[in-house]
Amino acid sequence: MDDLKKPNSLKNFPDEHGNFGHYGGRFVAETLMPLLIDVNKSWINAQKSKKFNHELNYFLDHFVGRPSPLYFAERMTEHFNGAKIYFKRDELNHTGAHKINNCIGQILLAKEMGKTRIIAETGAGQHGVATATVAARFGMNCIIYMGHTDIERQKSNVFRMELLGAKIIPVYSGTGTLKDAMNEALRDWVSNVDDTFYIIGTAAGPHPYPEMVREFQSIIGKETKEQILKMENKLPDTLIACVGGGSNAIGLFHPFLDDESVSLIGVEAGGKGLNTKFHASSLNGGRPGILHGNRTYLIQDDDGQISDAHSISAGLDYPGIGPEHSWLHDIGRVKYVSINDNEALKAFQMCSRIEGIIPALEPSHALAYLSKLAPTLNKEHIIIMNMCGRGDKDIFTVAEKIKEKI
Amino acid sequence: MFSRISETFQKLKKNNMKGFIPFVTAGDPTLEISLDIIKLLPKAGADLIEIGIPFSDPMADGKIIQASSLRALKEGITVKKIFEMISNFRQEDSKTPIVLMGYFNPIYNFGIERFLSSCKQSGVDGLIIVDLPYEHDIELCTPARKNGIDFIRLVAPTTTNERMPLLLSQSSGFVYCISVSGITGSKEAEIQIVNNTINRIRKSSNLPVAVGFGIKTPKQAEKMLLGAEATVIGSIIVEKINEIYSSDKEYKKKLILIDDFIKTFSNEIHRQVRN
Numbered sequence: 001m002d003d004l005k006k007p008n009s010l011k012n013f014p015d016e017h018g019n020f021g022h023y024g025g026r027f028v029a030e031t032l033m034p035l036l037i038d039v040n041k042s043w044i045n046a047q048k049s050k051k052f053n054h055e056l057n058y059f060l061d062h063f064v065g066r067p068s069p070l071y072f073a074e075r076m077t078e079h080f081n082g083a084k085i086y087f088k089r090d091e092l093n094h095t096g097a098h099k100i101n102n103c104i105g106q107i108l109l110a111k112e113m114g115k116t117r118i119i120a121e122t123g124a125g126q127h128g129v130a131t132a133t134v135a136a137r138f139g140m141n142c143i144i145y146m147g148h149t150d151i152e153r154q155k156s157n158v159f160r161m162e163l164l165g166a167k168i169i170p171v172y173s174g175t176g177t178l179k180d181a182m183n184e185a186l187r188d189w190v191s192n193v194d195d196t197f198y199i200i201g202t203a204a205g206p207h208p209y210p211e212m213v214r215e216f217q218s219i220i221g222k223e224t225k226e227q228i229l230k231m232e233n234k235l236p237d238t239l240i241a242c243v244g245g246g247s248n249a250i251g252l253f254h255p256f257l258d259d260e261s262v263s264l265i266g267v268e269a270g271g272k273g274l275n276t277k278f279h280a281s282s283l284n285g286g287r288p289g290i291l292h293g294n295r296t297y298l299i300q301d302d303d304g305q306i307s308d309a310h311s312i313s314a315g316l317d318y319p320g321i322g323p324e325h326s327w328l329h330d331i332g333r334v335k336y337v338s339i340n341d342n343e344a345l346k347a348f349q350m351c352s353r354i355e356g357i358i359p360a361l362e363p364s365h366a367l368a369y370l371s372k373l374a375p376t377l378n379k380e381h382i383i384i385m386n387m388c389g390r391g392d393k394d395i396f397t398v399a400e401k402i403k404e405k406i
Numbered sequence: 407m408f409s410r411i412s413e414t415f416q417k418l419k420k421n422n423m424k425g426f427i428p429f430v431t432a433g434d435p436t437l438e439i440s441l442d443i444i445k446l447l448p449k450a451g452a453d454l455i456e457i458g459i460p461f462s463d464p465m466a467d468g469k470i471i472q473a474s475s476l477r478a479l480k481e482g483i484t485v486k487k488i489f490e491m492i493s494n495f496r497q498e499d500s501k502t503p504i505v506l507m508g509y510f511n512p513i514y515n516f517g518i519e520r521f522l523s524s525c526k527q528s529g530v531d532g533l534i535i536v537d538l539p540y541e542h543d544i545e546l547c548t549p550a551r552k553n554g555i556d557f558i559r560l561v562a563p564t565t566t567n568e569r570m571p572l573l574l575s576q577s578s579g580f581v582y583c584i585s586v587s588g589i590t591g592s593k594e595a596e597i598q599i600v601n602n603t604i605n606r607i608r609k610s611s612n613l614p615v616a617v618g619f620g621i622k623t624p625k626q627a628e629k630m631l632l633g634a635e636a637t638v639i640g641s642i643i644v645e646k647i648n649e650i651y652s653s654d655k656e657y658k659k660k661l662i663l664i665d666d667f668i669k670t671f672s673n674e675i676h677r678q679v680r681n
Contacts, residue, residue: 017541025541025542026539026541026542027510027537027538027539027542028465028537028539029465029466029536029537029539029560030539030560030561030562030564030565030573030584031466031562031564031565031584031587031588033539033541033564033565033569034564034565034566034569035564173469173472174462174463174472174476179463180463183463183464183465187465187466187468190465190466190587190588190589191587191589191592193564193587289511289514289515290509290510290511290514290537291463291511292463292465293537298511300511300515303484303485303512303515303516304461304485304511304512304513304514304515304516305460305461305462305479305512306462306463306511
């Protein structure tokens with residue numbers, strides 16, 4: 001944390017009000033304000049607490065299975081005959097994605113605060129599974145809000161959450177996807193202020209969530225930095241990660257923000273294309289607005305009503321993005337691109353065959369962009385892609401789509 | 407400064423009466439019926455009218471108001487059309503204060519300056535914005551008050567004594583006391599919680615207090631009003647409108663049903679005598 005103190009560091013954000021430049025903040029109902037102030041106080045104390053950090057590290061090592069490997073994707077590198085490709089293997093974590101890094105941190109905080117009931121929203125179900133997992137481990141009641149559309153397309157994760165003892169509440173309001181699940185979780189929190197802790201799954205929401213989630217996920221980037229320096233004796237040239245709300249991407253990018261030589265690329269879900277209404281690219285196809293407690297880029301109509309996002313990947317199917325990404329986009333530190341459903345689907349299959357790793361549909365978007373970029377670069381160029389989740393949950397969706405095409 | 411809201415509360419005080427504030431969602435069930443309903447409210451006893459700006463993601467609202475917002479959006483309501491409705495209403499009624507309630511995004515998207523000048527032109531008197539706590543006053547509260555538009559603050563049972571004076575110092579018109587820790591139209595209001603919050607409000611503000619959220623019957627309204635100057639009735643009215651208009655939209659005749667329903671509340675509330 002020492003380099004946080006440097007003046008002019010891009011890592012100095014947010015300010016005490018939760019602002020990343022123009023973005024972030026705490027746009028919530030008064031009922032929630034005192035709770036958020038409490039969460040923030042506990043979060044500030046926890047960061048300084050030896051006991052908290054010790055416990056966090058213990059669970060990251062022994063329960064999550066960190067550090068995750070940094071893997072040289074030799075066959076893929078040969079295949080594209082360009083840049084040298086590495087994967088950060090966060091899909092090997094317990095529960096199969098990066099989500100648990102954050103859930104472990106937040107549940108320890110909930111425990112510190114004396115809360116006994118955990119709520120969470122989930123889209124793909126990965127955050128729901130990770131939350132249900134830590135709630136089971138710490139013996140807390142767990143309620144997961146999930147859009148009914150997502151319940152349908154992520155059945156195996158629904159069953160996993162139930163096995164872990166969580167109660168799944170289907171959300172029918174709005175369009176029954178991730179944003180509606182988040183609305184419903186916020187409504188639950190407003191109604192159960194005393195005993196409940198809301199574990200938000202992405203680096204978005206009211207302050208301190210974007211900062212807190214980023215800090216818990218930054219373990220990805222910190223390990224990556226150490227590992228690549230050991231393996232290559234130099235920093236990488238390019239980092240690539242998929243972006244929905246953006247927690248895995250900010251986790252990878254953040255420790256590199258001040259390393260100017262490292263170019264950072266976030267890959268948004270382009271759905272059926274940015275020229276259609278069916279995409280989830282808030283930065284490339286949206287504009288700033290206020291939703292779920294923060295100011296950030298949103299996909300919205302002319303009158304400021306939030307539009308439905310669309311992506312083949314339920315985990316990227318969100319019409320907003322974390323506020324820090326909005327800021328990094330505006331100042332140009334991170335380049336954000338868009339990959340559509342079909343490109344992601346192709347990358348999903350390519351990676352499975354070439355590397356023997358079935359990726360989740362979310363990082364398949366990052367893989368698809370990598371497929372375009374890697375062949376254009378020379379052999380000295382090092383790209384690290386965050387393999388933030390494994391594809392077991394997606395095999396039915398993919399099977400259906402592949403058949404559709406035949 | 408001239409304020410229809412403070413004049414209304416002064417008049418109520420003079421007549422030793424409590425105030426009745428019905429809430430309706432703009433554009434529900436249709437734009438046309440919605441305007442007719444708003445027009446009948448003062449005649450049915452409304453002292454002040456609260457009009458909801460529909461939003462796709464109303465995170466502090468329960469199922470009833472969520473559904474009404476979606477219906478109104480489907481009917482094509484926009485912020486601009488809400489101002490047109492209010493201008494139309496003002497041609498007949500220059501006395502009843504109108505307060506807009508909503509979420510910040512549609513306003514932010516419309517443009518703050520444009521929004522406030524439209525408020526002035528059409529005759530909006532106050533704003534209640536759910537997701538703008540005082541920490542974000544610079545966004546809308548400060549410019550609204552500069553333009554002579556009241557900024558009405560929501561106070562929750564969870565609001566700490568520490569926050570109370572900070573929150574109320576930049577508040578005007580009246581104070582909206584949320585009766586429960588929860589969303590609109592769900593939990594039933596609890597009198598002890600309400601009285602406790604009102605007492606704490608009184609320590610920091612001389613503004614009139616209106617109680618809202620979770621008041622479902624005229625009898626309940628009567629109880630909630632004991633320590634307050636007015637009460638907001640929302641979900642139950644919105645639900646009634648939906649019930650009456652869900653079958654068909656042959657509506658002129660049906661307005662009388664809304665009128666009757668509104669009067670059950672206004673009669674009970676106006677029977678109450680101020681302490």
